[in-house]
Amino acid sequence: VYKPIISNLSRFGQVIEDEARARAFVDLLRSRQSPGIANQNLSLLKSFGTWCVDTGVWSENHFKPIARLKRVNTVSDRDPFTLDELSQIFTVLQEDKYYSHYHDFCLALLNLGLRPSEAIGLRWSHIDLSKRRVNICESLSRSPDGRTSGYARQRKGTKTGTNGVLPLPDVLRTALTARWQPDTKPDDLVFLSPKGKPIDDHTFSQRVWHKVLSKAGVRYRCPYTLRHTLISYGIEDKGWSLPQAARIARHRSTRMVQETYGHMINLPEMPEF
Numbered sequence: 001v002y003k004p005i006i007s008n009l010s011r012f013g014q015v016i017e018d019e020a021r022a023r024a025f026v027d028l029l030r031s032r033q034s035p036g037i038a039n040q041n042l043s044l045l046k047s048f049g050t051w052c053v054d055t056g057v058w059s060e061n062h063f064k065p066i067a068r069l070k071r072v073n074t075v076s077d078r079d080p081f082t083l084d085e086l087s088q089i090f091t092v093l094q095e096d097k098y099y100s101h102y103h104d105f106c107l108a109l110l111n112l113g114l115r116p117s118e119a120i121g122l123r124w125s126h127i128d129l130s131k132r133r134v135n136i137c138e139s140l141s142r143s144p145d146g147r148t149s150g151y152a153r154q155r156k157g158t159k160t161g162t163n164g165v166l167p168l169p170d171v172l173r174t175a176l177t178a179r180w181q182p183d184t185k186p187d188d189l190v191f192l193s194p195k196g197k198p199i200d201d202h203t204f205s206q207r208v209w210h211k212v213l214s215k216a217g218v219r220y221r222c223p224y225t226l227r228h229t230l231i232s233y234g235i236e237d238k239g240w241s242l243p244q245a246a247r248i249a250r251h252r253s254t255r256m257v258q259e260t261y262g263h264m265i266n267l268p269e270m271p272e273f
Helices: 003-012 019-032 035-054 083-095 099-112 116-120 170-179 201-216 225-236 242-249 255-264
Strands: 133-136 139-141 154-156 164-167
Touching: 003 019, 003 035, 019 035, 083 099, 083 201, 099 116, 099 170, 099 201, 099 225, 116 139, 116 201, 164 242, 225 242, 225 255, 242 255
Parallel strands: none
Antiparallel strands: 133 164, 139 154
């Protein structure tokens, strides 16, 4: 996690002794990284600054006043996968010897509209295969300082604090039934890394998802787009109302759904001339 920061610190070539130099270093990171990654590294630097103050190295945390970047959503960020793209992606996930390990994980992201941290934290006790339903009530989230590895993740409620019982689609129920073993315990995680640890979403995104989309010939969008795709198709193809979409997305109200997907609902029919 710290290697990119250390590498860029060597490139920066200055000792960070005040806020001005801290800002200059963060500007360097932002010039070389995406807004999301730069924000993650800023969180790490703020934690480091707190440690420096606690140990007497600094009298104040030089990184604390620096604000996170506000992410600007572009059209491509909000562009759901097409059915053809999904077919190509899941063909690679099924057939590739290494990436097939993550097939069911991605299937859950898509078919339940899960946030990655919710899928990572999903336990067998949350799933009722006989009644064909799943309770989305927890997540296994990144640590407060931004660490993504399995041992550092923390069990929390969902992002919005809203739980939801969702129907279990047949395709996912079949996959989960095949995964379940007689010695499976209720608190066992449903999805693990190849080494049997909680999935690291950063490692998954960089080492798996990027390469799967490249191999499938699909324009890159982040794993969160699978969730976006489900809700988009639900609204456009299934005619979900805003309250229905909010329930599936586990939002407290329809406001977020309206802001993100409102342009898809009740589009007027254009006249022909």
